[in-house]
Amino acid sequence: MSILLDASTRVIVQGITGREGGFHTEQMQELGTKVVAGTSPGRGGTAHLGVPVFNTVADAVKATGANASGIFVPAPFAADAIMEAAAAGITLIVCITEGIPIQDMIRVKDFLRGYPGARLIGANCPGLITPGQAKIGIIPQRITRPGQVGLVSRSGTLTYEVASALSAAGMGQSTIVGIGGDPVLGLTFRDVVELFEKDPETTHLVLIGEIGGSDEEHAAELLARGSRLKAVAFISGRTAPEGKRMGHAGAIISGNRGTARSKEEAFQKAGVAVAETTDDIVGMLR
Amino acid sequence: MSILLDASTRVIVQGITGREGGFHTEQMQELGTKVVAGTSPGRGGTAHLGVPVFNTVADAVKATGANASGIFVPAPFAADAIMEAAAAGITLIVCITEGIPIQDMIRVKDFLRGYPGARLIGANCPGLITPGQAKIGIIPQRITRPGQVGLVSRSGTLTYEVASALSAAGMGQSTIVGIGGDPVLGLTFRDVVELFEKDPETTHLVLIGEIGGSDEEHAAELLARGSRLKAVAFISGRTAPEGKRMGHAGAIISGNRGTARSKEEAFQKAGVAVAETTDDIVGMLR
Amino acid sequence: MKLLEYQAKEVLASLGITIPPGVVARNPDEAATAFAKLGPIAVKAQVPVGGRGKAGGIKLARSEDEARRAAEQIIGMDIKGFKVPLVYCEAALDIAREIYVGFTVDRDARANVLLLSAKGGMDIEQVAEESPEAIARLHPNPWRGPLDFELAQVAYEAGLGELARPLAALVKKLYRAIPDYDALTAEINPLVVTRAGDVIAGDAKLEVDDNAAWRHRDLEERYGSLLEGDPYEVEAKKRGLTYVSLDGDIGIIGNGAGLCMGTLDLVQRAGGKPANFCDIGGGAKAEVVENALAVILMNPKVKGVLINVFGGITRGDEVAKGVVTARDNLKMRLPLVVRMSGTREEEGRKILKENGIEPGVSGWEAAQKIVELTRAGVGR
């Protein structure tokens, strides 16, 4: 009924005593997420929001058997936090922090090669939610409902738009994964689509892409080999001028690579319907 | 009839146009070693000692299908040469060069983790020889003869001593491996002993150790679990004073670790006979 | 932050790379002095974009007079929207050959990539398109940096084997720009090999990751003030906004890069032309909205503004109140359409209407409204 995350996932929050970390931990708890601990250097031994706080992730994992982490630490410390989680044996690492230097993330990606069991989502992403069960990150549970649509997106707010519309139309979601818009990130469209393919409860798929990079094209290649999912894709930034970097999101196009057109064509070639606006998605998915 | 190396191994020599590299390549060829190429940056496209010379190991491997390499380049370039060989897909890398900085070798060891198929012998070692078939390195073939004794040693000249004595007594060798005396090196005693255990043609084993480190102890632990090999061990440096570094070989003892006594006791506990001088080894092996 | 050529060269020189003798000139007199000091010079416009040669931004000067005239012509020139603040006067080189060498982020590989080509001095994107085999590539491990044997391999691949050693030495220095300065691009094109066999940076591009600005305050202090391009973008940066200037007349504000880009698409689809991209990030506090509106209203071309806020957690009524306050503080009279969602979105829409602001239920509806209102020229 979900990928990556469900009600049994044992979650820690890195940076739980911070403002953001604390606020969203409460939201996660409200949905029923099994938050088993938090970390905050120097605050080990205390408790916060009803869970124990540890100095290090290693300590938290040892004491609680946590297997997932949500990272809410400031950008200068976020890359280190990801590596700490992986080294401590966390297998699902969700990094919400935005503004992490690209070189930090390139080093992190290489570091993670040493931990093949660890999956990173983000950074600079809204995280993921399995409606009605659990979430790690900041996707508002209010706009989601349990169901069979898998949703994967590079954009935060567009995800919310689409989830809202799906929920309003009675089309619940199996899991919603915001993979983030940074140029160097963890799980890709393709990785997440593969997981949805294997989840028997997911029957529909929505992909929300963006200009820049070739990740959408790679997912389309996978879907072109045949998929049991009814899929709709949407690409934002089709009218963005060439060579302009659209925000920290790193959406930038150079030459013919990474344009909205190339991505839309890739999906069409794969037999995936392409929506012109997010408003069209629900209708096309039925 | 051998471990690691036989007449079919396809060998390149890195630094073939150097004085040492050239001289020992000829010795290797004389024994029948299948030397298929050499490398020497800037000399690609020429030939030397009857084999083609390439600029890079990658080129040599591509053109000749080489799977082993002997490295005879000067110390400042040796660590890079080892990594180059591994990255090019060479699976048996024998580094003869002495005087490589320890930090270089520590970095090399970590680099090699990315190439689990690659085995490094050395550096600062005499290499290995499968008598009558092939050699990579500088062990004089004259003092060896084919047979069933596996010989593994940290010392170059002591290896020659013992090989000579074995050959003179009619006890041939399956393979002789000089693993080198540096503090940070490739294959260990234990690694080589494991290979000899698996080689049905090897029936006897001689280990020539040295003070410093715990590699002999680790090999003894393995042998203590039961071995089909009739084994004799010898440790040099038993009278070396504590805390003195005996040559670049890095033999140094601190506290109780790495002493000749601890090594000898480990072997005795494992049921391995311990020789007091190298002269005693042949007699004890019979 | 894209450094100017002379700034990039100063950084490369600090990494041990040889650069030609050169002097910055802010006026024709200084250019004349530079000639007196250096002899024949290239007078080069300092702007953080490529293509300045074609735009007339580089002139050779073989006399003080020519130097003076070149500076006169170039300083103040507009190159792709950048007003040239100063020129760099650089001694002419005795060029034997020109090579391309550069690092950039390879997004698909999630790694840095070294590009090396014997076809230096040309636009590398053009080379990549016309003869991709002329560019050798290496993805160095980000912790190790490029290794000697990797650099030798890539030099031979690029047909530059005879220069393998000096190139390896140079590339290792250039690579330091990545860990030491968070370079996203570090490029030397052309890398000049002189007839004496020296290897010298003929031109240099260096882009430092804005996300890592906190690690490189020194760079910003030394160079930041000169990097003024588009005045709205500069102002937006000061106010901490993610803002990109575009050509149209409808100001756009959104929260989240994806939503913001999607809003551009919708406006364009409805027949309008966006004046900017402006992402105000999560939430939508009155203060931030006010800052964004202020920057957008600086642009006299703007005829109306569309705000598209998806309130994941933010309450609609609060967003509405914030927008109203911002508009009132700025005494804004242009058409304003606000599309928002979230808890209490209906209350929010009510507040907007009461204050004369057009609410929209969907982004598409809102886009159509703003296009219609700006066409009608309301508020002008």
Place this chain on the structure above:
Amino acid sequence: MKLLEYQAKEVLASLGITIPPGVVARNPDEAATAFAKLGPIAVKAQVPVGGRGKAGGIKLARSEDEARRAAEQIIGMDIKGFKVPLVYCEAALDIAREIYVGFTVDRDARANVLLLSAKGGMDIEQVAEESPEAIARLHPNPWRGPLDFELAQVAYEAGLGELARPLAALVKKLYRAIPDYDALTAEINPLVVTRAGDVIAGDAKLEVDDNAAWRHRDLEERYGSLLEGDPYEVEAKKRGLTYVSLDGDIGIIGNGAGLCMGTLDLVQRAGGKPANFCDIGGGAKAEVVENALAVILMNPKVKGVLINVFGGITRGDEVAKGVVTARDNLKMRLPLVVRMSGTREEEGRKILKENGIEPGVSGWEAAQKIVELTRAGVGR
């Protein structure tokens, strides 16, 4: 190369580590001047071995007179075979606590290891033996260096969590001694935390890999001349030999560290006492043998010499000729036993005998011979 304390501190300071104000003094007057400048000081013998405190090599001075007297007593003192060439006069610190922090090569792990302990100021080997749990360990990846989270973990493990941040900053600086200076050991003991909360290197040890000397010529130029310990070892190093002084009276020369050590064992077993370890490496050229013999004969305690050469590729007759030439050039009269093997070893033995040198067939036989000859006092 083991640096002296003040040299190691200079290097650490260049890496950004705080050291106390200090001055080198080569005579009592300079020590008095140091006091005038710094106030109360510790006057510390500069020798590249530990244990100088117990040996009386460190004295506190609370007046110019005390400083002068301390320097008088310490300079020229013998500490574990090292004659003290100068003292380091260092301002006294306001110590709140003392920590141990050091990097060294962990041979078994084939890696560098960071050792961190709240028990600073003590002999770390003793701490390791008595309370190993008091030492926290980290093996940093050699390409990445220690990462922040690893350093935090190790600080908490060592019970130094409240100092995690300043310690991490310090350890990252100390680590630079490994890639930048090929340090085999880089140790600060004690690392002093002052009552003001500053973290300062109270003492420092730095050993640079001799194999990497070619990368650090600057260090050798700046510091090398002061690092004279055992005069024979110094002389041997100049001649490019691997030589270690021992206590006995039989000089030993061998090719290969293993054979050489094995020869020491044999001599000891035969009842003799080796005067040195001297590995002349592969081959056995006349010139190298002569250099080795020359160094050994400098030592007046030596009563005889044993040369043990296994000629893998070298020819026995050539080795023999070389030894004869070397002995003749040096006019050596002490007993000399040579054991060698290789092609033409019998011809070699013949040459030796003809020249009055005892040949040996096996190492054991040769060892017995030299012990016998030196006991008999031949040549004296």
